[in-house]
Amino acid sequence: MTLSAQRLSEHQLALFNKWWQAANYLSVAQIYLLANPLLRQKLKLEHTKPRLLGHWGTTPGLNFIYLHLNRIIRERARSILFIAGPGHGAPGVVASTYLEGTYTEYFPDVTQDLEGLARLVKQFSFPGGIPSHAAPTTPGAIHEGGELGYSLSHAYGAVFDNPELVAACVIGDGEAETGPLAAAWHSNKFLNPATDGAVLPILHLNGYKIANPTVLARIPSAELLSLFRGYGYAPILVEGHEPDPMHQAMAAAMDEAFDAIAAIQQKARRNGPLPRPTWPMIILRSPKGWTGPKTVDGLRTEDYWRSHQVPFCDLTKPAHLALLEDWLRSYEPETLFDENGTLRGDIRALAPVGDLRMSANPHANGGVLKRPLRLPDIAAHAVQVTAPGAVAAESTRILGTWLRDVMRDNLASRNFRIWSPDENNSNRLDAVLDVTQRAWVAETYEYDDHLSPDGHVMEILSEHTCQGWLEGYLLTGRHGFFSCYEAFVPIVDSMVNQHAKWLKTAREVPWRRPIASLNYLLTSHVWRQDHNGFSHQDPGFIDHVINKKADIARVYLPPDANTLLCVARHCLESWNRINVIVAGKQPEPQWLGMDAAIRHCKQGIGIWEWASSDKGSEPDLVMACAGDVPTMETLAAVSILRCHVPHVKIRVVNVVDLLTLASQDQHPHGLEDPAFDSLFTIGTPVIFAFHGYPQLVHKLIYKRANAMNFHVHGFQEEGTTTTPFDMTVLNHLDRYHLVLNAIRQVPTLAARAAYAAQAMRDKLVEHRRYVDTYGQDMPEIRDWTWTPMGDAPAEAAPPDRHPIQ
Template identity: 45%
Template sequence: MPGQNIFEPNPPPEPSHLPESLLECQVKLDINGALTPDELDAISQFRRAADYIAVAMMFLKDDVLLERKVRSEDIKPRLLGHWGTCPGLVLVYAHINRIVRKTNIDTLYVVGPGHGAPGILSCLWLENSLATFRPHNTRDKAGLKNLISGFSAPGGFPSHINAETPGSIHEGGELGYALAVAFGAVMDKPDLVCVCVVGDGEAETGPTATAWHGYKYIDPAESGAVLPIVHVNGFKISERTIYGTMDDKEMVALFAGYGYQVRFVGNLEHIDDDMAASMEWALGEIHKIQHAARSGNPIVKPRWPVLILRTPKGWGGPKSLRGEFIEGSFHAHQVPLPGAKSDPEQLSLLEDWLESYRPKELFDEDGVPNENILSIIPESNEKKLGQRKEAYAAYSPLNVPDWLPQGVEKGSEQSCMKVVGEFLYQVVEQNPHSFRIFSPDELVSNKLDAVLRHSGRNMQWDVASRASGGRVIEILSEHTCQGMMQGYTLTGRTALFPSYEAFLGIVHTMMVQYSKFVKMAHETQWRQPVGSLNYLETSTWARQEHNGFSHQNPSFIGAVLNLKPHLARVYLPPDANCFLSTMAHCLRAKNYVNLMVGSKQPTPVWLSPEEANKHCIAGASVWKFASVDEGVDPDVVLVGIGVEVTFEVIAAAAILRKRLPSLRVRVVNVTDLMILEPYGAHPHALSETDFATLFTKDCPIHFNYHGYLGELKSLLFGRPNMSRITIEGYREEGTTTSPFSMMLLNHTSRYHVAAAAVRGAALTNQRVEVDAHAVISELMHEAEKAKQYVYQHGTDPEGTFDVPSFA
């Protein structure tokens, strides 16, 4: 009913029935005198100033210092932003400033509630970091006017933290990933402390729940530390949060179970003393753990600190409107007074709210903050949260070994992954502090375990791998692997994410969010390049016949294809040498999302190392050895894209050479998928002339593609004479069966390829035309016989995967 209060503001959690002894895991501190009177006054004024600016950003387009009575025309036509989390984010920011100034520690601030951008931007303006990167946001009245009026307006800052926000390495638009990002950021940076705020709404997500285990992969001798702060303000958009209904004992039980020491911060009357004492305690605990590890006497299973910050939702905002609570309720989540422009009552409440911060005490007539506010801001620019080099200019290129000496013999059969694993071992050896592999417990299964010879895994709760400098993080959470890789990459290092093909889709949206961050970073003038995100996709559908339909899914290819073209790279190397060349290239590349797709099973090595290098540089080439007359004057072009489907193309070419010698075939392999897009659509796209040189101007073309048919159709759309193109690929057909049966089910078998070649060639070659129907019928008959053989014997016909001969 209108006017009825559905929820009372921040109601106390109902008491649990957990034993009192659990509270022994809770840390209690004497907060009296944690701050000197001068510090307390300075922090209070900093918070008031930042909160005022945050409110003004959401509402005002003019009169940003309240030099007259607020009028309707001062209010923005569209009100955007999220007030509810801002006061808590500002509180944490102020106290990080104070502790940095006091101790000179190196700190990053990772903000899970990215929708609290006004609170962060206001602090960045106060510390003068905005002006460093955006000269029109100077720390004066003009710069403040530009910030406030431009927020969520064209040309200004968006309503969420993004790459345009100095100091940020996490966007926070999609909740759940801040904690994993923070853990990735501190790896191999022993002096760095990452303060990470996790909102209580975000804390409900599965990725966050798993990321709490992240410290179990942090070796305190080699890496920095994460200080998590769970901001419990009780409400999401319109519902209470789970954490908001949990009392202290339940919270302690949860986090003690995770392995943390818990400290609650929530004494609102003395909140600054409470937070100051709590942060000093937390940093003391971190130092104790690190000192022990770096002195050669590590604490086994150390309990890292976590702070639980309890404040009202929208703290300091309007208390109520027309009988409905605002502060401390879900009504404070976004814009608390949405009708301020047209409703006199709301306009009056807004003016009272703004005046409650007493802005005339905080800024002089030129809009410059007073000396008290400035006194808690770090004096050195490089120590300010908005100007940390780790967040925008820390990239250090890998020392990538020369892969050519590691190439394997042409004509042999090799597992791409085993060969690449040996190469990655050398990468690890030569980059002991700037390269890591994040893998969801599949490294051995994917035959990449050569890297473990160096140092093994980096799981600090496992006695077998503790404190051994391992470069491999294996945790059965793709989300955590992705988040850690993002944090590691954005702070200047390089990583690899190998996975079963079917399950990379779990991090699809995370990868897309990351690519949006990198796109915006690329468009700023001040963010420097970062290493690429590198995905290695193996255990593919074509060889997941033993695990069955659930493990057969190449959809992550399409997810990468949908990214901004200058960011996306998809490679399907056809053999081990091509995979070595591709891996070396991707580890050197910057700013991209690289996806490499290949088989872990032994497959033929078609090209020598030198040939493979040339092939990968070109992105595609005619394979003369499998073509008729080395591909000159063909009737049809057969194209393989992917390891197993390329084998079927070559097998089809061998069949046709024997069955129908009058049919002239050109065999092409594509390793760089992006060359197929129309010229200008992607940096790698072939010109029309080059496309015609490779695929001819008018011959029928049949593509045998590893992924979904629609992906390839989309890439090729816009090329001239599309009617001559036919495509087969993964048709979402599979089961627990045999490898060749997977080819048959998805129409990518040699028989299907050969039949497509005959149909195409019959259009122009009369010698083929007269025999076409009989040959196609025979091919389909043989496909059916192979299918029946599999059903009868449970295995493929003998010799199915023998390397075709063209003698």
């Protein structure tokens, strides 16, 4: 490196090395030490932890990057969010937050002295302490990295609509091998430099994973640089082993990167929309386990996979204990901390102050910045239901008109976006494009449809990237809505796991403020896949979500458009939740007017009196339903039963909030036992038509008094490319199978309803022949409408048969 390229003076360089030594020292101490945090005594076995946990290999590189970002903040007053992609980087991140004082501010018992240092090092990966990831307990963190692959999409999500924020995202080279990370590089095609912030990706190539080389570290530099230029970045390479030249090179790289970011943003904000810019990134090649033991027991350790976790563990070996003491003392802790155990003032002065510290950046505690959405009146979008089932509508299209107005009313505040993996219009939410566009900064043709750098509809054919963007957006204080095909949302199952765990832990951290909920609309659902077939049929995401903590998980199955509007508004008003709404997009009967829908959704479950015939007496049969298609098939079955066995007293119960079925000690929305027993009775058979897998309902109600009398119909993993009604038949969710089961379960009907049962079996044969011949459902299915009580039902008995009296 030439003298002209040097950015740091000799005095600065000396202080940089001292800070880095202090951060590395505290990182090693957290992994190994139980006491004696500054080695004021000779190291003994009892000063070390009995269980050595944590990851050293990535940590010195993280400490190095953090230090150099602090210089940029001090010199340029940039607001920077630090995202540590390497999963087990907490020793370094925690050490840096302690050195700049924030950790003590959030955890006052971890003081800036010997006593506080003892608490700091003991708590790491220790019972009752903190984990080895940058968890919600880590100041400045929005990304835990428990599962690799999501750091870059989180970073981009954080800077959308955050024009002054820069997310410095450290990507480990192991993480860089994941599919979600590979897709996330394309996020630069959606970033508007005029109105969004910037992401500085820092690819940290230290060469090894747990036990293998990493792919990107083993390809030629020319190929590596070409790869990232192809992604649309301008890579800046920093590589070496010796600290002083590396500090100078990294300082120069940081200046180059932040100069480029400033130039791009200034040009876009001065001149308006421009061709997609080439954003900078940094590639840092440094040894794995940098500054650690070169060898252990004669085996290569630094710059090798053996430094990935704890470089050596058996401290009962005197040689290992001595090696640990030598390693710790190599950082010269006596020159870093004063007699009281406080960091020297000249070293501390390298940290920014106040909210400019990355560990105190308000965007990392997004609930502090969160502003409520302006939500328009849902009544203005209500379907006018003159009588149950009298009109049909596409429920999600109705929702789309309301979301359009939500978008319109919040565009000025720039705190609401809609996400979908190339399915926004398919899911019937295209009305939102009346007031905004799809975000797009890549090349545009004159005939393109609704593309704009300033669009607030986010579409990329990667569920992982959509999910990561949305999580980053929510975690930094904004609101969002994610629509997806039901069968493919399980692609993000593990991301939902991580977000749920983050929410659960964040609730237990007093200074973490609540964030807006993660809201899903699942449509193109299992029961309406006319042309896609079996590959698109899977309702299992709701099972996955219900397994999360009860105070986080919510699942809603609105049967029509007005209940969908009620549920959607409720979800957008909520916080710290994962809300799942399942609703069809095809034309379907509309059951409830808005007033009735509001009452029904407020309770989450209820008797539909207008469809029931048991008022004033105990029912012979409860017909329950959850989901739009199950609701329609249940009402059709009730209509048939009214015709064939009119004396049977039937109660219809509809479930919107699925978790009302759980007992109250399992979920806060669960009904109290008396209320549940009042709805379903204690001894009456219940035929339950359910949107998803039947086992889920049994799981929810197993503690209920009447659980043994529930007979649940749902998806049985039967599917193909077929008609809508045939999908229900294949899975025994159709009206005819519901009637047959009702006849079996009501004791008084066993002998009296033989003809009705025969009629149902005949209908199933007739259905099969008709569908196979004509490729569509029978007219009586296609044209079926609910008949009010007292009128002739649609499914009258065939002319040559008489209804059973």
